[in-house]
Amino acid sequence: MLLHLAPWTLGLALVLSAVLPFAVKPWLTRWGIIDIPSDRSSHSRPVLRGMGLAVAIALVVTYAGALLTGLIPVDRSIALAVLAMTAAAAALGWAEDYRGVSIGVRLAVQGLIGALGTAALIVTLGIPAWWWPVGVAATVAYINIANFMDGINGVSGLHGAVVGLFYAWAGGVNDMPWLVCAGLALAGAFLGFLPWNLGRGTVFLGDVGSYVLGGAVAATAIGAFLSGVYVEYLLPPLLVYLADTAVTLVLRIRRGEVWYRPHRQHVYQRLTDAGLSHVQSALVVTAASVLVSVISVAGLRANGAGSALAGLAVVLVLVAYLVSPAVLTHARPRARSERS
Template sequence: MLGVVAGTSISISIDPAGGPYPLAIIIAAVLAGSLGFLEDLRGLPIAVRAASQLGVGLIVVVAVSSCWWWVPVGGLAIAAYMNIANFMDGVNGMSSVHGFIVGLAVATIGFTGLGPTWMIPAGLVLAGSFIAFLPWNLLPPRVFLGDVGSYVLGAVIATILVSAAMSGVPLLTLLSMVAVYLADTGYTLLSRIARGERWYESHRQHVYHRLEDLGFGHLTCTAIVGGATAVCASIGILSAGSGYWLLPILAIVAICGGYISLPVIFARKQVPRT
């Protein structure tokens, strides 16, 4: 959280032309990190936690947009991705790699002129802040991200993507960066609801959880999710401005579908635990 705040503050002092968007990133990081810190220390009831996450999203969107319909849409998007990032923070290194890949993709969009220039420092700060955490969390794992870290990751990514959408960046390009996380969480949530389970309770049924149970190590799971995310993000960036959208969508859907199918495929092959 402090890395995101410090890095973004420095970028504002160097180039204040980014408008309200860099400030929104700081607000998102501080509010989400503070909420996650309370959750880590004391725990919060589900209703209080959900209302607080939505409050964070609404405050951030109000800070950057005067368009009334963006407020509920953007607020819900930020609150939702805070939870998604928290759900996907289950093996060592995955969140750091996710923040790094999405940050590089965001910076690439700004650098290539596909989006506003404020996305360059925003992406680099995001990538740098989370890749700096990787050595502490991977080999050997000594520190865990916790709610404070995963909330910051989700809120900052969602704030950048919502702000970029407001700035005219194609939605397909933005969603491609988070497609794998959305697919894993959406598939798992719908599956639990269909089975009549209490979907809001803690569980180990995400795709990456099931791969881990089949014997895949943390590093392998992180590499699979990170690799799929990088490929989807590359497809989304390459499709921006091309006028073609059907083939990129089909490719991203195929990648996400293949990822979701991995536990079934390898369970049939009876991969030995290593």
């Protein structure tokens, strides 16, 4: 299934995402959608943001094309609900980039996206309604988590690629073409964006990009979970993002800070403060996500003791990631003193 669908779904999303910025960039310049650096930014000069519009178009067009051309022969109602949630999240992010939206309105619309999308999935699948608030909370949470974590070049592009490919594989294992196509479209769209985010003429995803990432991941995960896919296939690629956001949020609240204001206290940001480049920090996040995912799948296929060891290994990887800025900060002065 993966070999059959990948050339069309992954390939089309990647090509569209790589080419569309040529058309989108002049419009972003004309509209003045520019990110001005502040003391909390990870960049030092004004940069065009909102290029996630190209990524969103690539993702939505590719997934809609998979539906229209019959690449998704069954469970089409599930795919349609996931597509609608993804497109709605992208539209909200674009509204924030283009004109600005208050925090209250953003949260309300995110909740509405989760409420309507999850309700459609529940009705389609005929499952108990008690999962409805879980879907709403998951949608709101992950859209914001993806937005919080989109602070350095490459991190969101790599996250979309890893989660998308892992979900596509989960779809193949569980014989779900809609999930395969959703994962491949997600991976292709964010892989195609990477050259634009990492090259000389760097541009940013903006809220439209981080919102479509969070919305697509949440919608796909909710649809897959409600369809009976084991959580061990769905949660592991997200654990690093979840751990980074949760720990940072708790520490900020304990210090009496306003939790939703911009800051530079996430683990991936502190890694750059400790001396890593944007790409190096993004690769640390990605490597940890891949490692956690591989260990989790191995644990799913192991016996009782093997599963317990896999769980322990996942916890150790997450702890290692969370303390990595402190370790790197402590090690660098020592290395410099030894060289001198």
